[in-house]
Amino acid sequence: MPFRPERPRSIAAAWSRRLGRFAVLLALIALALHRVGMLELPNTVAAVLLATVLAAFVLGLAIxxxxxxxxxxxxxxxxxxxxxVMALLILIPVGLAASRFVLLPRIHDISTDVQNPPEWLEEPEIKPSWISRFDGTRPEARQLQIQAYSQITGRRYEGAIDRVLLAVQTVAREKKWTQVANVGVEALVDGLEPSSGDAASQDAASQSNGEADPERAPLPAPRPNIEEESLAPMPSYAVVQYRARTLVLGIPQDVLIRLSEEEQTTFVDMRAATRDGEHDFGINADLIRSFLRDLDLQLLGIAGG
Structure with a gap:
């Protein structure tokens, strides 16, 4: 009978597959729990870092x-x-994030107006954690922003502030942002949409059968003297604060939009910040770029310098 040597079995290969499955499941479960709001971001980062260490060990066993x-x-x-393969599924995204951590400035608060950034209407709730965090408004951080994101500037539009505000609200609604607070918005949008009284009168008219109803007859009222009444000035300043989350990872972000009317133009400034850690990996700058680009499309033709 021919001699058939029995091949040995590699224990390292077997353990690389077992630990690889565990590392991938650990990372995916942590990210999924954070996305649905059941796990805080610092705890998610800790779980992903643990999965990364396991993935590096798994890659060594595979080799x-x-x-x-x-x-x-x-x-x-x-x-x-x-x-x-399972180790690379973890190491490649973490490696890309690490490259952004090294190449981009260590800041977590971005504003289009570095000298006079908009002030929060409601201070974001910052929970202490094991991730270090510094004041994002200090001069050193603003200087780092100027060096890294010099193209992040405000927008000037050749239009009234109420029109620009409606465009801002439309873009924010399309991005599914949640409004937290505002200043000066109600006075600007008042009258741009039908009021509840108008809706009630339209509903009553729709229920009428065409016959005169004495009980619904309108009572005559004295006509106001419009010439002697002074019109309230239109507000020239508005601030809206939103709460947003990134699409894939669900990282919470706070966004502030300030509108200032100057003569026949409206200037739009933005501020975006993350709540955890001292590094935003560039997502705040990406948020501002994306919003202003969509706002330019919404107000196509009236964007200025």
Whole structure:
């Protein structure tokens, strides 16, 4: 009978697949729980970092499995390949995030007006955690923003503030942002939409059968003297604060939009900040760029310098 040597089995390859599955499940479950609001961001970061350490160990075990397969023909090639793929599923996104951590400035508060940023209407709730955090409004942080995001500036539009405000609210509604507080908004949008009284009168008219009803007859009222009444000046300043979350990871962000009317133009400033950590990985700058780009499309043709 021909001699058939029995191939040894690579323990490292087997453990690379087992630990790889555990690391991927740990990272996915942590991200999913954070996305639905059941796990705070610092705890999610801790779980992902633990999964990253396991993934690095899994990659080392997979390399050992490939080495044993090549030199002594040990079984475990499929297990080593599976472990390597699962390790890279974690290490590649974490590596991209680490590159942004190194290349981008360590700031978490971005504003289009560095000298006079808009003030929060409601101070964001910052919970203490193991992740360090500094004051994002200090001069050093603003200087880092100027160096890294010099293109992040406000917008001037050749239009009235009420029109620009409606466009801002439309874009924010499309992005599913939640309004937290505002100043000067009610006075600007008052009269732009039908009031409840108008709706009630339209509903009553729709229920009428066409016959005269003495009880519903309008009572005559004295006509006001419009010429002697002074019109209230239209507000030239408005601030709206929103709460947003990133699309994939659900990272909470606070957004502030300030509108200032100057003669026949309206200037729009923005401020965006994250609540955890001292590094935003550039997501606040991306949020401001995306919003202003969509606002330009909404107000197409009246954007100025």
């Amino acid at each position: 050992i499995g490939f080495f044993m397969l090549w030199h002594i023909g040990a079984k475990g090639g499929h297990a080593s390949f599976s472990g390597m």
